[in-house]
Amino acid sequence: MIELRPSKKEEVAIAVPLIYSSGPPSFEYVFKNKEVDAQAFLRYAFVRAGGEFSYQNHHSLYQNGQMVGIGSVFNAKEAGSFTVADALNIFRFYGLKSFSTIKSGLKIEKLIKLPEGNEIAIAHLGIAPALRGQGLGTKMIDLLKEKANKTTASYWILDVSEENPKAKALYDRLGFKTTQKHMSTLKNQFSYVANHFRMELKE
Numbered sequence: 001m002i003e004l005r006p007s008k009k010e011e012v013a014i015a016v017p018l019i020y021s022s023g024p025p026s027f028e029y030v031f032k033n034k035e036v037d038a039q040a041f042l043r044y045a046f047v048r049a050g051g052e053f054s055y056q057n058h059h060s061l062y063q064n065g066q067m068v069g070i071g072s073v074f075n076a077k078e079a080g081s082f083t084v085a086d087a088l089n090i091f092r093f094y095g096l097k098s099f100s101t102i103k104s105g106l107k108i109e110k111l112i113k114l115p116e117g118n119e120i121a122i123a124h125l126g127i128a129p130a131l132r133g134q135g136l137g138t139k140m141i142d143l144l145k146e147k148a149n150k151t152t153a154s155y156w157i158l159d160v161s162e163e164n165p166k167a168k169a170l171y172d173r174l175g176f177k178t179t180q181k182h183m184s185t186l187k188n189q190f191s192y193v194a195n196h197f198r199m200e201l202k203e
Helices: 009-021 024-031 038-046 076-080 082-111 136-147 165-173
Strands: 002-006 059-063 066-075 119-127 155-161 177-182 196-201
Touching (some): 009 024, 009 066, 009 119, 024 082, 038 082, 059 136, 066 136, 076 082, 119 136, 155 165, 165 196
Parallel strands (some): 119 155
Antiparallel strands (some): 002 059, 059 066, 066 119, 155 196, 177 196
8 A cells, every 4th residue: 555644753764865865966065064964954954843854844655554755745835934944944053054055055946946936846756765666756746746735727846857867757757848957057075966957747
């Protein structure tokens, strides 16, 4: 049996590596520094209420009672509520290094943009490595769409790195169309971020 459940903070040990797997270069670019890695911040943010990386913004995919995936779906209004919570988490976690982290995050948001208007974003998709290629990604996207606060005017968006052709092929099969290719020049001592495709699905 496969089901999608609201994520819980107690799932952090399984959830964070799956979230991280959805875009390691981007997470490293924003959240890694000489003292901590990106997953350390994601663990901090996941167990706290509010924000893009909170357990409250995720759903966990279970197969036969075992957590096998995670994902997030949110509209523009919900995305607007992330700003304060994310900023507070960054300030509390990074202290004096918060400003460089926020600066990197703002650069990423120009490449991987939050939803606007009637857009609903599907994001942070991760499937357990041993179970990839078995249709669980498709199932999770279908179930996430059922959880979304959708109106008749809404449509789905997602972003995928050009260095992740398997994921893009999946989205192509599901009917997503590439609408833009965002060129990236983002690079620091810890990571570089590749060009990304913006994809849309109107139903």
